[in-house]
Every structure is written in C-alpha cells, then in structure tokens.
Amino acid sequence: MAKKRQKKQQQNFFPFIKWFWILFGAGVLSAVLIFLLASWGVFGEMPTFERLENPSTNLATEIISSDGETLGKYYLDDNRTPVAYGDLPQNLVDALVATEDVRYYDHSGIDARGFARALAFLGTKGGASTISQQLARQLFIGVRDKESTTNAILQKVKEWVIAVRLERNYTKEEIMAMYFNIYDFGNNADGIRSAARVYFGKEPMELRTEEAAMLVGMFKNSSLYNPRPHRNPVGTKSRRDVVLSQMAKYGYISEKEKDSLQTLDLNLNYSPELHNEGLATYFRMYMQRWLNNWASDNPKPDGEKYNIYLDGLKVYTTIDARMQANAEEAVQEHMKNLQAEFFHQNTPDRNPTAPFLDVSRGAIDTIMDRAMRRSARWRHLKREGLSEKEIETTFHEKAEMTVFDWNSDSYDKDTIMTPMDSIRYYKTFLRTAMMSMEPQTGHVKAWVGGVDYKHFQYDNVIQGSRQAGSLFKPFVYAAAIDQLRYSPCYTLPDNQYCIEPGKHGNMAAWCPKNSDGKYSGEDMTLKNALANSVNTITAQLIDRVGPGSVASIAKNMGITKEIPEVPSIALGTPDVSVYEMVGAFGTYANQGVYVKPVMVTRIEDKNGTVLYEYTPETKDVLSKDVAYAMVNLLEGVTQYGSGGRLRHTYGVNNTVYKEIITGYPYELNNPIAGKTGTTQNQSDGWFMGMVPNLVTGVWVGGEDRSIHFNRLAYGQGAAMALPIWAVYMKKNYANEELGISQDAFEEPEELSINVDCSKQQDKEEEQIDTEDDLDDLDF
Structure with a gap:
C-alpha cells in the first residue's frame, strides 16, 4: 500500500520535473538564440570583423617638437592622441582594475559573479559591466536608451556579444589601452x-x-x-x-x-x-595651413584626402620647445617695457593724434575706415546681409568685449567700448616677429609671430612684409665683394655722393644723405661703413655693381618679393619678411650656401607609416671666402657699430635705454655677427644676429607706418629689436644642452680676401688696380 502511494506521488511530481527542464532548456535556448540574433545584427547593426580589428575613433593630429615635446594638436571635437599600454603607469592600471573590474584578468568579457551579484542586489552593490563591456559600449553602441527597458536589455546583450568578440581579438593589455584612449574626460x-x-x-x-x-x-x-x-x-x-x-x-x-x-x-x-593658447601658437597656425596644403597635394592610396583633424597624423617639426619658450619669454619681457614707453609718449597731451604721427586727420580717417572694412566683424555682418550703412552703425555702438592688456592676468581685460574704439585701441600696440634658424640645415628652431595670438592673429614672421632699411645693405656689400673682390678693409670717402640722372634706369639724380645729415669727409673701410650704416658708402657701392646685381643676389638668397632695379634699394626700400631675411642671412653663416628654411622633417600616419620626409633645398650663392668676408663685416656691427650694446655701453644713451630695457648691458663676449635696420621715421626696427650655428631675425613696428616712436633713440632697430635677440640668446646660453655655439666662425682654408686690416697692403695700389678692373666691367 505504501509503495503504491509512493509511486503515485512520483507520478504526480514527474510533470513538474519535466516542465522544469523544458522551461530551463527553453530559457537556455532562448538566451542562446538572443545572443545569436544579436550577433547576426537582428537587434541592430553589429560591428564587422574588420571594424573589430580596426575600431574607428577620431584622432587629433599631433605637432611634435625636435626635442620630443607636443607643441599642440589639431582636432574638431575629439582631442585624442592614443598611447600604448606600455606608456601607462602601473598605478593608473591598478586604479582602474580595483575600481571598475577587479576580476578583469580572470574573465573573458563577461563577469558571471558580478552579473549574479548585480541581479541579486539590483545593482545596489555595484554593477556588472566589465571593462571590455564598457569599451564595447563606447566604441560601437553609445549611450544606453534609459527610456526603454527592452532596448536597454537588448543593448546589454549586444555589449556582451561585442565584449566577448573583443576579448578574442585583443589581449587584455590592448583592451585596457583602448579603454583609456577612448574615454572623454x-x-x-x-x-x-x-x-x-x-x-x-x-x-x-x-x-x-x-x-x-x-x-x-x-x-x-x-x-x-x-x-x-x-x-x-x-x-x-x-x-x-x-x-x-x-x-x-x-x-x-x-x-x-x-x-x-x-x-x-x-x-x-x-x-x-x-588652438590659440600654449606654446608656439603662431607656428602651429602656420603649420595648420601648411598641412592642409600638403594633404591636398598628397592623397591617401585610395584617393581620399587626409583629414588633419581626424586622422591622427604625427607631424615632426624642427622647432625646439626649449628655444621656443626662450623666444616667447624674450619677446614678452621686452615688448611689455617697450609698449609702456610707447604709451607714455603717446598720451593725448603729448600726441593729440595718438597713436598716429605725422599724418593728417583725413589720413587717419582713411586708415580707420580701411581697418573697419578689413575686420572679421565687417565680413561676418556682410555675410548676414546687412547693408554697409547698417554695418557702420554697429561699429559705433558700445558692447562688452575682452581686449588685450599687458598688465592683466593672461593679458585679458573685460571692458565696454565701441568696435571702432577697439580698432583704434589695438593700433596703439606695437607688433613684433622673430624667427631663429640653424643655418647649416635650415631647421627653424623658434617662431614668434606676435605678442599674443589670441588677440593679434596676424603672423608677422611670414605674412607680414616691411621695409628692410639698413638691413638690406649687406646685399650691396656682398655684391661688391663678390664681383669686385673688395675686402672689408677697402676704403671709400664719406662724402656726399650722387648717382647721375638716368643711370641704372633712374629718372632723376639720387643723392642720399647719412642718417645724421653729416659727412666726415674721411676714407672709411667697408667694415666701419657697414658697422655705422653710412649711406654714402653704400650708394657708391651700388653705383659700381649696379642695382641688378644686388637684386639678383638677394633673390638667390631667398627674397621672393619683387625688387625694383633702382639705386634706392641700397637703403632698404624693398619690403621683406622675417622668414626670408633669416634664410638670407643664413647664407653668410653657412659659407655661402643658401638653405631654404625647414619646419617639418617627417609626417607619419596613426600606424607609424612615414608619409613625408623633407628634402633640403639648397643653392650655392657665394664662395666661402666671400661669405666669410661678409661675416667679418657683420661682426664689425657688434664690435663697434650700432650693435655694440650687445657687449658694452659704447655709443648708447644709457638713461634712455635703461627705461625700456631689462637685462642691459648684456655683456655677450662671444663672436657675433649682426646688423640693425631702421626705416624712415622709425617705422620699422630690425636686428639680425648670427653665431656659427644659429641665425635669428627680429622685427618690431606698428601695424601702420604712421605708428612709431618720435625719437630715434627709442625707434631705432638697436632699441626696438636688438634687445629681444640679446635676451633670447642669454636664455639659450644658460641652457648648455641646447648646444648654441660661442666659438668663432669657421675660416676657409684658403682665404683669398684679406679680412685683417692690420695686414692691409698699400691702399692706393689696391684701389688703382680696382679702378682698372672697373673699366673692363659692363654695367
């Protein structure tokens, strides 16, 4: 009886067991089916094997200095530069594992224990997403849809599937690196x-x-x-x-x-x-244009254009981050003091037309109107369809704005003024440009296009061209030494000199005066004449070699602007850029070989494949002995000429100078070749300085030629531009790792031109021979 009852109970319980296993099996099969359907893309697109192998993320292009520092990046929305697992510190990896996925190294994409805990406690004691799942969500799925439970569950299933696939395709270390690289902080x-x-x-x-x-x-x-x-x-x-x-x-x-x-x-x-902050901002903006042009001319193998904002290129530049920082510091230190003095001299009481000088009210109105019409605000309103009258009205309405101010934090000052007043306000600021280059390689080491890129976005290194003034005279001297074999010891009289009307294409007689209007009447060596920028000697030289020869040498040394073949170019009437002048002067330091300035040495794609390597562009312009003779001439400028304040206080109004200069006297005692330049009315101040392995050019001036100092003591190149070079070089020399030379310039083994005036032969005999040679030349 008992056995029958037991058997009957077993028979009654059997259906429950059967249904349990049926439901369990159905659940397992359903889960498997859901996973299969998810992997087949039924619930939405799933990444292909190729996408898993190459997950696409937007990568910023990185600009890298010659000493391995990141100068900046180009990106649209994603400022992302990936790093390898080996570049992650252990404390970072440990922190992520301990916080996000403690069993990361034990599971294959899904943490069963974590999932069970999350179900049991409804997520109150931690979630169940592994690092692999979170990466899957970031790469291929995106933000969960929290409004729909069904969609959230399906997205979770897709995360599981993709996580398992990621674990099969990548190592734990690669997944870890990808996760760190993908996240938006x-x-x-x-x-x-x-x-x-x-x-x-x-x-x-x-x-x-x-x-x-x-x-x-x-x-x-x-x-x-x-x-x-x-x-x-x-x-x-x-x-x-x-x-x-x-x-x-x-x-x-x-x-x-x-x-x-x-x-x-x-x-x-x-x-x-x-983009507008940090180190080398002007250089980075130049490189942005350069790279876009390069990308247009060098498409990918499939014909698609490289995108410098998304493709993660690595651009290796010649800029040295340490020298760049020194250059920017030198510019800021000097220009802040110089600007303070300029403001002091241009108060309404001292100069009613400030910041303009020597121009009429009508001319000032023309300058301001032209500036208004060239402004970004004008272009923007024009595109919006406003009439010119409506646009002009807005320029006279006050508005809140942030303007540049040397004395404010980060050089920003909040104020209220009309846009027209802001244009005039910005014209009161002096502008500058500086470029430094290694003459043997053409590698540009520092590039400063202005005082602050955020507020002054015009790059005066390469966009701006200004009159060269006396900086152009070395081209005249180079032509004379090259063609006539003059030495630095050759003498000419400092008398008023006129070039006949009609000669060299000149329509009228040209009789240049010296800057002080005086003539010594004495014979001067070329070295002394260049050191003191004597105009009469330069006029005699260009008359003997002809303007065409001077223009030809300048062009061969990298000057691309049109140079009129008239005698007045001897005094620097042509417009030149800092970029071109640095390359040109590099020819003297590089034994007569012109090397075109180089900014980029190599470009790689995100996988390290080399896409571009530069090829030097060089040209033999001068012989070694002519180049060395020019260096010797230019050394005279810093020994006893207008650049002498680099070494001592010779010929300097110290009281005036110390008001605007920090760090003076500079007491640089190593061999230095250089040349100052000052244009009419002190509108432009230049200085070119050279040591054997570094050539640097500096320009300072107003945005308009009518914005300048009223006195030569402040407005000459030796006061406006030279100090920047001096401060920069002192900072460079303070860092011995930079390897900036303090040695003498290399002398050619067989020097055919006498540069030692103490050994000069009889002057009269030398000059008689030269005059005989002149008779045989056809100008």
Missing part, C-alpha cells in the same frame, strides 16, 4: 594622454597615484566629476578617495598610503589644449 581631454596633459600638465607615465585615482574616478561620469573650480572639485575629490579606498581594499596600496593620499588636495595644473 571633458574639457577637450579625449583619452588618457590628453587628460593627463590638460588636468596635470604632464604625460600619463608621470602621473602620481592620487592623480591617477582622480582620472579613474572620472570614468563614472566626467561631466559630474569635473575637477575644475566652479564645477565640482569637492565631488571629484570624494570620488578620487573612493578609488584610493578600492586600491587599498584589493592590496594595490597600503592603508597607510591610502590615508596619506586622501588628505591631499587635487592640485590641478589645468592646461587646456586650445
């Missing part, structure tokens, strides 16, 4: 490298444990945990401390270390990587 910090640089001003490998913990803490929500002031620094610090606690919990750091680190402040070094 906010504030234009896409990926861990940008985040480390933006928030702490350093490379990832340099991150301290507490800094790594803060960045890992931001993975939870970078918008919420934003460490910047006025955002959420308190919440970010709390989140960082949670990460440190997790690291201690799993043994990555000790409890004592955790307690110590949690007492620290965030200590941000916020360094936003913006």
Whole structure:
C-alpha cells in the first residue's frame, strides 16, 4: 500500500520535473538564440570583423617638437592622441582594475559573479559591466536608451556579444589601452594622454597615484566629476578617495598610503589644449595651413584626402620647445617695457593724434575706415546681409568685449567700448616677429609671430612684409665683394655722393644723405661703413655693381618679393619678411650656401607609416671666402657699430635705454655677427644676429607706418629689436644642452680676401688696380 502511494506521488511530481527542464532548456535556448540574433545584427547593426580589428575613433593630429615635446594638436571635437599600454603607469592600471573590474584578468568579457551579484542586489552593490563591456559600449553602441527597458536589455546583450568578440581579438593589455584612449574626460581631454596633459600638465607615465585615482574616478561620469573650480572639485575629490579606498581594499596600496593620499588636495595644473593658447601658437597656425596644403597635394592610396583633424597624423617639426619658450619669454619681457614707453609718449597731451604721427586727420580717417572694412566683424555682418550703412552703425555702438592688456592676468581685460574704439585701441600696440634658424640645415628652431595670438592673429614672421632699411645693405656689400673682390678693409670717402640722372634706369639724380645729415669727409673701410650704416658708402657701392646685381643676389638668397632695379634699394626700400631675411642671412653663416628654411622633417600616419620626409633645398650663392668676408663685416656691427650694446655701453644713451630695457648691458663676449635696420621715421626696427650655428631675425613696428616712436633713440632697430635677440640668446646660453655655439666662425682654408686690416697692403695700389678692373666691367 505504501509503495503504491509512493509511486503515485512520483507520478504526480514527474510533470513538474519535466516542465522544469523544458522551461530551463527553453530559457537556455532562448538566451542562446538572443545572443545569436544579436550577433547576426537582428537587434541592430553589429560591428564587422574588420571594424573589430580596426575600431574607428577620431584622432587629433599631433605637432611634435625636435626635442620630443607636443607643441599642440589639431582636432574638431575629439582631442585624442592614443598611447600604448606600455606608456601607462602601473598605478593608473591598478586604479582602474580595483575600481571598475577587479576580476578583469580572470574573465573573458563577461563577469558571471558580478552579473549574479548585480541581479541579486539590483545593482545596489555595484554593477556588472566589465571593462571590455564598457569599451564595447563606447566604441560601437553609445549611450544606453534609459527610456526603454527592452532596448536597454537588448543593448546589454549586444555589449556582451561585442565584449566577448573583443576579448578574442585583443589581449587584455590592448583592451585596457583602448579603454583609456577612448574615454572623454571633458574639457577637450579625449583619452588618457590628453587628460593627463590638460588636468596635470604632464604625460600619463608621470602621473602620481592620487592623480591617477582622480582620472579613474572620472570614468563614472566626467561631466559630474569635473575637477575644475566652479564645477565640482569637492565631488571629484570624494570620488578620487573612493578609488584610493578600492586600491587599498584589493592590496594595490597600503592603508597607510591610502590615508596619506586622501588628505591631499587635487592640485590641478589645468592646461587646456586650445588652438590659440600654449606654446608656439603662431607656428602651429602656420603649420595648420601648411598641412592642409600638403594633404591636398598628397592623397591617401585610395584617393581620399587626409583629414588633419581626424586622422591622427604625427607631424615632426624642427622647432625646439626649449628655444621656443626662450623666444616667447624674450619677446614678452621686452615688448611689455617697450609698449609702456610707447604709451607714455603717446598720451593725448603729448600726441593729440595718438597713436598716429605725422599724418593728417583725413589720413587717419582713411586708415580707420580701411581697418573697419578689413575686420572679421565687417565680413561676418556682410555675410548676414546687412547693408554697409547698417554695418557702420554697429561699429559705433558700445558692447562688452575682452581686449588685450599687458598688465592683466593672461593679458585679458573685460571692458565696454565701441568696435571702432577697439580698432583704434589695438593700433596703439606695437607688433613684433622673430624667427631663429640653424643655418647649416635650415631647421627653424623658434617662431614668434606676435605678442599674443589670441588677440593679434596676424603672423608677422611670414605674412607680414616691411621695409628692410639698413638691413638690406649687406646685399650691396656682398655684391661688391663678390664681383669686385673688395675686402672689408677697402676704403671709400664719406662724402656726399650722387648717382647721375638716368643711370641704372633712374629718372632723376639720387643723392642720399647719412642718417645724421653729416659727412666726415674721411676714407672709411667697408667694415666701419657697414658697422655705422653710412649711406654714402653704400650708394657708391651700388653705383659700381649696379642695382641688378644686388637684386639678383638677394633673390638667390631667398627674397621672393619683387625688387625694383633702382639705386634706392641700397637703403632698404624693398619690403621683406622675417622668414626670408633669416634664410638670407643664413647664407653668410653657412659659407655661402643658401638653405631654404625647414619646419617639418617627417609626417607619419596613426600606424607609424612615414608619409613625408623633407628634402633640403639648397643653392650655392657665394664662395666661402666671400661669405666669410661678409661675416667679418657683420661682426664689425657688434664690435663697434650700432650693435655694440650687445657687449658694452659704447655709443648708447644709457638713461634712455635703461627705461625700456631689462637685462642691459648684456655683456655677450662671444663672436657675433649682426646688423640693425631702421626705416624712415622709425617705422620699422630690425636686428639680425648670427653665431656659427644659429641665425635669428627680429622685427618690431606698428601695424601702420604712421605708428612709431618720435625719437630715434627709442625707434631705432638697436632699441626696438636688438634687445629681444640679446635676451633670447642669454636664455639659450644658460641652457648648455641646447648646444648654441660661442666659438668663432669657421675660416676657409684658403682665404683669398684679406679680412685683417692690420695686414692691409698699400691702399692706393689696391684701389688703382680696382679702378682698372672697373673699366673692363659692363654695367
């Protein structure tokens, strides 16, 4: 009886067992089916194998200095530069594993224990997403749809499928690196490298444990945990401390270390990587144009154009970040003082037409009207369809704006003024340009196009061309030494000299005066004449060699602007750029060989494939002995001429000079060749300075030629431009690692031109021979 009852109970229980296994099997099959359907793309597009192998992310193009520093990046929305796993510090990896996925190295994309815990406690004790799942979401799925439970579940399934596929295609280290590289940390910090640089001003490998913990803490929500002031620094610090606690919990750091680190402040070094801030801004903007032109002329193998904002190119430049910083500091130190003096001399009481000089009210109105019509505001309103009358009206309406101010933090000052007043305000500021180049290679080491790119975006290094003044005279001397074999010791009389009307294409007689209007009447060596920029001697030289010869040499040395073949070019009437003049003077230091300035040495794609390598462009212009004779002449400028203040106080109004110069006297005692340049009315001040392995050019002036100092003491090249060169070189010499030469210029083995005037042969005999030679020349 009992057996029958037991058998009957078993028969009654059997259906439950059967249905249990049926339902269990159906559940398993359903799960398998769901995974299969998801992998087949039924619930939405899934990444192909090719996409898994090459997940696409927008990568910023990186501009790299010759000493390995990142100068800047080009990007649209994503400022991302990937780093390899080997470039991640261990504390960063440990912080991520301890906080986001403690069993990361034990699972294959899905953490079963974590998933079970999340189901059991409904996510209150942590989620179940692994690092691989989070990467899958970032790369291929995007933000979850929280409004639809069904879609959220399907997205979760897709994450699982993709996570497993990622684990099959990549190593744990590669997945880890991809996850760090893909995340958006906010504030234009896409990926861990940008985040480390933006928030702490350093490379990832340099991150301290507490800094790594803060960045890992931001993975939870970078918008919420934003460490910047006025955002959420308190919440970010709390989140960082949670990460440190997790690291201690799993043994990555000790409890004592955790307690110590949690007492620290965030200590941000916020360094936003913006296009108009940071180091070498003018150079980076030039490179942006250069790269776009290069990309247009050098398409990808499939014919598509490289996108410098998305394709993650690496551009290796010749700029030395240390020398660039020295150059920018030198410009700022001098120009701030020079500008203060310019303001002092251009008060309404001292100059009613400030900042303009020597021009009529009508001419000033013309200058202002032209500036208004060239402005970005005018172009913008014109595109919006406003009439010219309506646009002009807006230029006289007051508005809030931020303007440049030397005495404000970050050089920004908030104010209220009309756009027309702002145009006049900006014209009161002196402009500058500086470029430094290695003459043997043409490698440009420093490039400063102005005082502040944010407010003055015109690049005076290469966009601007101004009259050269006396800076052009060495071309005349080079032609005379090259063609007539004159030596620096050759003498000519300092008397008023006139070139006959009609000669050399001249329509009238040309009788240039010396800058002081006086003539010594004495014979002067060419070296002394160039050192003191004597116009009468230069006029005699160009009369003997002809303007055509001078123009030809200048063009062969890189001057591309049209040079009229008239005698007045001897005194620097042609417009030239700093870029061209640095290349030209490099010819003298490079033993007569012109090397075109080089800014880019190599371009690589994101995989390291070399896309471009530069080929030097050179031209033999002068013989070695002629070039050396020119160097000897230019050394005279810094020994006892207008550049003498580099070494001592010779010939300087010290009281005036010290008012605008810091660091004077400079006491540079090594061999230096150089040339100052000053144009009419002190509108432009130039200085070119050379040592054997570095040539540097500096220009200072107003935006318009009518903006200038009233006195030569302040407006000459020796006061406006030379100090920038001197401060820059002193900073360079303070860093011995830069290897800037203090040696003498190399003398050719067989020097056919006498440069030692103490050994000069009889002058009369030499000059008689030269006059005989002149009779045989056809000009």
